[in-house]
Amino acid sequence: MEIEGYKSLQIVPHNPKSSVVYVYLNRPSQRNALSSDFFTEFPKALNSLDHNPQVNVIVLSGAGHHFCSGIDLNSLSSLFKDHSSHDRGRSGEKLRRHILGLQDAISAIERCRKPVIASIQGACIGGGVDIITACDIRFCTKDAFFSVKEVDLAITADLGTLQRLPSIVGYGNAVELALTARRFSGLEAKELGLVSRAFNSKHELDEAVRDxxxxxxxxxxxAVIGTKAVLLKSRDLTVEQGLDYVATRNSATLLSNDLHEAVSAQIQKRKPAFSKL
Incomplete structure (x- = not known):
């Protein structure tokens, strides 16, 4: 598998025979703070992996000791230069388009058909929370720490946390975390339901994520990409609308070679072997 070079990311196949690929936020000296390069490269990388038939699952992690410390403060400072204008209307429209572009980079996780698993250690702050709330599965170490930090920077979080977090941890918990910007541990993240599992060490986390x-x-x-698609679509639909959507989707994909192979493998008591997507 050819892996394209990126400034803010590192993409590593698990092993040559595996269809699991690891994507690392790769600015460890800055605790993987999100640079302008990230917002250009991340959606491009996910789109490439989404279209790669050799890839079935993506693991998203941070290089070094932290997952992500949020948006690089230098990037925030540049906003004042890039969007300063005597014409408030044009300046505001330009800033809105900039924000929409940043949002789109995070939403690339949900657009990616393949499941994205967040493997979180150390800091997961601000933009890091935006990222993980868009992921399909979230695991962390118990000593990882989280914060919806934006109010401390005089910002209303605008990259997805305020839209996605309430459905994950409940509205009341999301409001409290977003308004206080308080730091909370991996153990509390597990209690809140932000992560599915919390592990004693990075080694245990890595093993569990790999498995x-x-x-x-x-x-x-x-079946995997269909399940992800239906879960995401049904999040914004009534039960009746969600059932109608999955019926329509399955009418097109249910009768597949994968179904025949899965049933045959069950009958023959063997592991199924599926074709690439």
Whole structure:
């Protein structure tokens, strides 16, 4: 698999025989703060992996000791230069388009058909929370720490946390975390439901993430991407609308070679072997 070079990311296949790929936020000396390069490169990288038939599952992690410390403060400072104008209307329209572009980079996680698993250690602050709330599965170490930090920077969080976090941890918990910007641990993140599991060490986290990623990667690619798509779509629909959507989707994909292979493998008591997507 050819891996394109990026300034803010590192993409590493798990092993040559695996369809799991690791994407690392790769600015460890800045605790993986999100630079302008990230917002250009991240959606491009995910789109490339989404279209790569050799990739079934993506693990998103941070290089070094931290997951992500939020948006690089130098990037925030540049906003004053880039969007300063005597014409407030044009300046505001330009800033709005800039924000929409940043949002789109995070939403690339949900647009990616393949499941994205967040593996979180150390700091997960501000923009880091925006990223993980868009991921499909979230695991962390118990000593990881989180903060919806934007109000401390005189900002209303605008990259997805305020839209996605309430459905994950509940509205009341999301309001409290967003208004106080308080720091909370990996253990509390587990209690809140922000992460599915919290581990005693980075080693235990890595092993668990690898096992879950490989287990998902071994399943029918059609079933996996369909499940992700239906869950995301149904989030914004009534139950009746969600049922109608999955019925329509399955009418097009249910009768596949993967279904035949899965049933045959069950009958023959063997592991199924699915074709690439």
């Amino acid at each position: 879950v990623a490989e287990a998902i990667a071994a399943k029918s690619p059609l």
